[in-house]
Amino acid sequence: MAEVSQFKLPDVGEGLTEAEIVAWKVKEGDTVKVNDVVVEIETAKSLVELPSPYAGVVDKLLVPEGATVPVGTPIIAVRTDADAADQPAAPGEPAGAGVVGGPSEDMVPAPQPREQGEDGGQQQVLVGYGPRASVSRRRARRTSADVTSGASSGTSDALTATFNAVDRSARVLAKPPVRKLAKDLGVDMTTVVPSGPDGTVTREDVQRVAAGGQPAETAVVTGAGWDGLPREERIPVRSVRKATAAAVVASAFTAPHVTEFVTIDATRTMRLIDRLRESREFGDVRLSPLAVLARAMCIAVRRTPVVNARWDEAAGEIVLQRYVNLGIAAATPRGLVVPNIKDADRLSLLDLAVAINELADKARQGTAPPSDMTGGTMSITNIGVFGVDTGTPILPPGEAAIMALGAVRRQPWVHKGKVRPRWVTTLGLSFDHRLVDGEQGSRFLSDVAAILNDPAQTLVWT
Amino acid sequence: MTVETGTPAAGDARPAGDDPELVQLLTPEGERRPNAEYDPLVADVTDDDVRGFYRDLVLARRIDTEAVALQRHGELGLWASLLGQEGAQVGSGRALRRQDHVFPTYREHGVAWCRGVEPGLLLGLFRGVDQGGWDPLEQNFHLYTIVVGAQTLHATGYAMGIQRDGAVGTGDPDRDTAVIAYFGDGASSQGDVNEAFIWAAVNNAPVVFFCQNNQWAISEPLERQTRVPLYRRAAGFGFPGVRVDGNDVLACLAVTRAALQRARDGEGPTLVEAYTYRMGAHTTTDDPTRYRLAADLEHWKLKDPIERVKAYLTRSGGADHQFFDAVDAEAERLADHLRTFCRELPDPAPTSIFDHVYVEPTPPLVEQRDELAAYLESFAAEEVRS
Numbered sequence: 001m002a003e004v005s006q007f008k009l010p011d012v013g014e015g016l017t018e019a020e021i022v023a024w025k026v027k028e029g030d031t032v033k034v035n036d037v038v039v040e041i042e043t044a045k046s047l048v049e050l051p052s053p054y055a056g057v058v059d060k061l062l063v064p065e066g067a068t069v070p071v072g073t074p075i076i077a078v079r080t081d082a083d084a085a086d087q088p089a090a091p092g093e094p095a096g097a098g099v100v101g102g103p104s105e106d107m108v109p110a111p112q113p114r115e116q117g118e119d120g121g122q123q124q125v126l127v128g129y130g131p132r133a134s135v136s137r138r139r140a141r142r143t144s145a146d147v148t149s150g151a152s153s154g155t156s157d158a159l160t161a162t163f164n165a166v167d168r169s170a171r172v173l174a175k176p177p178v179r180k181l182a183k184d185l186g187v188d189m190t191t192v193v194p195s196g197p198d199g200t201v202t203r204e205d206v207q208r209v210a211a212g213g214q215p216a217e218t219a220v221v222t223g224a225g226w227d228g229l230p231r232e233e234r235i236p237v238r239s240v241r242k243a244t245a246a247a248v249v250a251s252a253f254t255a256p257h258v259t260e261f262v263t264i265d266a267t268r269t270m271r272l273i274d275r276l277r278e279s280r281e282f283g284d285v286r287l288s289p290l291a292v293l294a295r296a297m298c299i300a301v302r303r304t305p306v307v308n309a310r311w312d313e314a315a316g317e318i319v320l321q322r323y324v325n326l327g328i329a330a331a332t333p334r335g336l337v338v339p340n341i342k343d344a345d346r347l348s349l350l351d352l353a354v355a356i357n358e359l360a361d362k363a364r365q366g367t368a369p370p371s372d373m374t375g376g377t378m379s380i381t382n383i384g385v386f387g388v389d390t391g392t393p394i395l396p397p398g399e400a401a402i403m404a405l406g407a408v409r410r411q412p413w414v415h416k417g418k419v420r421p422r423w424v425t426t427l428g429l430s431f432d433h434r435l436v437d438g439e440q441g442s443r444f445l446s447d448v449a450a451i452l453n454d455p456a457q458t459l460v461w462t
Numbered sequence: 463m464t465v466e467t468g469t470p471a472a473g474d475a476r477p478a479g480d481d482p483e484l485v486q487l488l489t490p491e492g493e494r495r496p497n498a499e500y501d502p503l504v505a506d507v508t509d510d511d512v513r514g515f516y517r518d519l520v521l522a523r524r525i526d527t528e529a530v531a532l533q534r535h536g537e538l539g540l541w542a543s544l545l546g547q548e549g550a551q552v553g554s555g556r557a558l559r560r561q562d563h564v565f566p567t568y569r570e571h572g573v574a575w576c577r578g579v580e581p582g583l584l585l586g587l588f589r590g591v592d593q594g595g596w597d598p599l600e601q602n603f604h605l606y607t608i609v610v611g612a613q614t615l616h617a618t619g620y621a622m623g624i625q626r627d628g629a630v631g632t633g634d635p636d637r638d639t640a641v642i643a644y645f646g647d648g649a650s651s652q653g654d655v656n657e658a659f660i661w662a663a664v665n666n667a668p669v670v671f672f673c674q675n676n677q678w679a680i681s682e683p684l685e686r687q688t689r690v691p692l693y694r695r696a697a698g699f700g701f702p703g704v705r706v707d708g709n710d711v712l713a714c715l716a717v718t719r720a721a722l723q724r725a726r727d728g729e730g731p732t733l734v735e736a737y738t739y740r741m742g743a744h745t746t747t748d749d750p751t752r753y754r755l756a757a758d759l760e761h762w763k764l765k766d767p768i769e770r771v772k773a774y775l776t777r778s779g780g781a782d783h784q785f786f787d788a789v790d791a792e793a794e795r796l797a798d799h800l801r802t803f804c805r806e807l808p809d810p811a812p813t814s815i816f817d818h819v820y821v822e823p824t825p826p827l828v829e830q831r832d833e834l835a836a837y838l839e840s841f842a843a844e845e846v847r848s
Binding site for chain 1: 528531537540752797
């Protein structure tokens with residue numbers, strides 16, 4: 001029985017995926033020699049004549065003229081057994097175009113075909129067969145790492161989980177071989193706790209999960225989370241959360257942040273607050289260290305105006321602002337908002353305290369007008385109310401400085417040569433290093449610290 | 463606007479067909495043209511040698527056409543054809559001495575042949591199974607450089623090394639060494655090539671810059687590369703330049719011999735512009751019918767580098783049909799050999815990528831290699847091929 005070799009459409013142009021069969025130069029029964037032109041094809045790049053890799057008799061043309069087929073498609077079958085090759089072409093039929101040279105030398109023995117038929121034969125990936133041919137079956141892992149995908153299709157939950165996994169896996173940082181390993185092991189990359197540099201998932205991380213060191217999501221997909229609630233709940237990113245995310249990302253990756261800290265003895269400020277609370281003017285106004293800090297910043301900013309300035313990228317200018325619209329970061333049920341007090345520098349401590357309270361109330365109730373949210377020049381975030389000491393706040397976009405006020409608490413402090421319990425707090429100032437140098441930021445921070453340390457300082461500066 | 467193109471230097475006035483600047487010893491019709499300057503350089507060439515050149519030319523072309531066919535068979539990812547440039551490559555390649563060093567582009571299949579590199583090994587790079595499968599030190603034929611023009615810097619640096627080894631200008635014909643850098647008209651516009659010219663000139667390096675001006679930088683014609691003949695650029699860098707008929711194997715031999723000897727004698731670099739034509743596509747991926755006229759091709763077909771040698775041998779009685787038939791038969795056997803060689807080129811082991819990075823592998827590299835090996839080991843054995 002004749003041995004039949006199939007010529008598969010090669011990629012003749014570095015990355016082509018398909019070609020059109022323009023014209024066959026041979027027909028079934030024709031004798032062909034190696035390198036006889038058998039067909040003309042047109043690719044996205046050019047018109048190309050394909051020479052036969054085989055000598056023999058054309059058994060079958062597998063693709064009609066005019067058809068466009070993917071690279072790797074068998075296009076012609078040639079009977080390559082010696083008998084067939086020896087059969088002379090039928091009289092009057094030219095043995096294909098481009099017959100040159102002495103026949104005896106051209107009748108080379110057919111090379112051992114490496115391509116087998118499509119049935120069960122091994123798929124030899126030839127270089128010229130382009131990208132498609134390379135997607136052959138995947139070899140099995142020797143270690144039976146089980147963990148196939150949960151076969152619980154059908155339920156909409158499973159579907160959602162699949163979609164979610166796909167969605168999130170796009171954000172996992174890992175090298176391609178690690179992704180491949182995870183895929184092979186059936187590990188969902190999004191469930192792997194990364195330990196590599198820059199938060200990348202490493203090979204070890206994946207293997208740990210695969211070995212059961214850390215549960216893969218697929219393995220426990222049916223389990224419930226706390227209080228019988230679903231293990232994960234997905235909350236759409238909307239309104240305030242969305243705006244916050246956009247704002248902090250824009251700010252964090254636009255303005256180079258520098259944060260400085262100072263820890264101070266705020267005992268005199270606390271005493272002042274106590275005294276003022278007793279006074280008639282303040283009556284029922286809630287006076288807090290926050291209001292004193294706000295006032296202190298409005299005073300100190302006069303000595304270092306650049307911390308209240310604005311970077312105008314488009315104009316290539318720094319805009320000095322001779323007014324303070326003081327933003328107060330407020331935690332509200334809807335998320336973080338930073339409404340600001342217009343012309344805060346013109347307000348007395350009493351008016352400032354009143355304004356802060358009003359602002360916070362309006363923000364919490366969601367009744368703050370949009371104008372309260374725009375036009376801020378510098379801000380305060382009062383993280384002390386959560387009992388923490390300090391932080392590195394991110395600048396509201398467009399502002400050059402933001403002050404974090406830590407918790408004010410009784411702590412041992414060296415006072416007049418002795419360790420005493422004093423009211424101590426930490427101030428953290430983030431500033432935009434594009435326009436505020438360390439010297440200016442430090443001066444502003446230490447000025448504010450000086451006022452809180454001794455409010456009488458304001459008598460010197462105002 | 464006028465462009466000062468200069469006048470040919472004294473002694474350059476060699477009438478040669480329609481181009482007075484061109485060194486030509488064999489006309490396209492195969493007639494020997496006398497040349498007072500270059501005749502002595504080929505005085506030793508016998509009919510036997512010319513038959514040898516003819517064989518080189520035919521076999522180089524056959525290697526090339528078979529490689530193109532192998533690409534069309536799907537056996538190679540790509541091939542850069544030398545069709546039409548055989549004369550320049552064989553002529554210059556046969557001018558080399560054993561100790562000389564060659565820095566090729568990716569199209570110097572004919573030079574590789576002259577140096578004795580197994581032609582099948584040229585295919586590995588284009589099949590994607592290696593990065594250049596021959597030992598550059600075996601035949602002093604360095605690996606193909608894909609980066610356009612970069613090899614001219616490698617060649618210049620190597621030539622400066624030869625200077626420092628004292629292997630220049632000693633008068634010992636077996637010791638004095640030259641370097642030849644191949645490049646094309648397109649590369650002449652590259653910064654690397656111009657830097658190489660400067661370094662070679664300033665250091666008087668023993669290097670020959672052999673430019674095969676095949677008129678096309680892929681689809682960009684020569685007139686968009688230069689306003690003066692390329693060989694004249696050398697004057698600006700401070701070394702001689704000469705234009706030779708690149709389709710004349712004998713003239714290429716003579717001119718390259720002179721340039722190489724100049725280099726070996728310590729007289730510095732020379733630019734040789736072998737004026738030829740790329741008869742095929744830039745590579746198998748290119749379709750030249752989209753940007754050039756068939757008439758140009760027909761014009762250059764009449765200047766074929768092989769036909770003129772055949773005509774010369776026939777006219778002089780240096781060879782008969784028997785000889786030509788024998789060469790053709792040998793060419794077919796060579797093509798057969800190439801096909802088999804190509805298909806039998808082994809696929810590289812995945813870890814082989816680590817083997818040639820450093821002479822002595824670094825610890826991180828060893829670690830990576832072992833990691834990859836362990837990873838591959840973790841797969842089940844591939845099913846036995848039927």
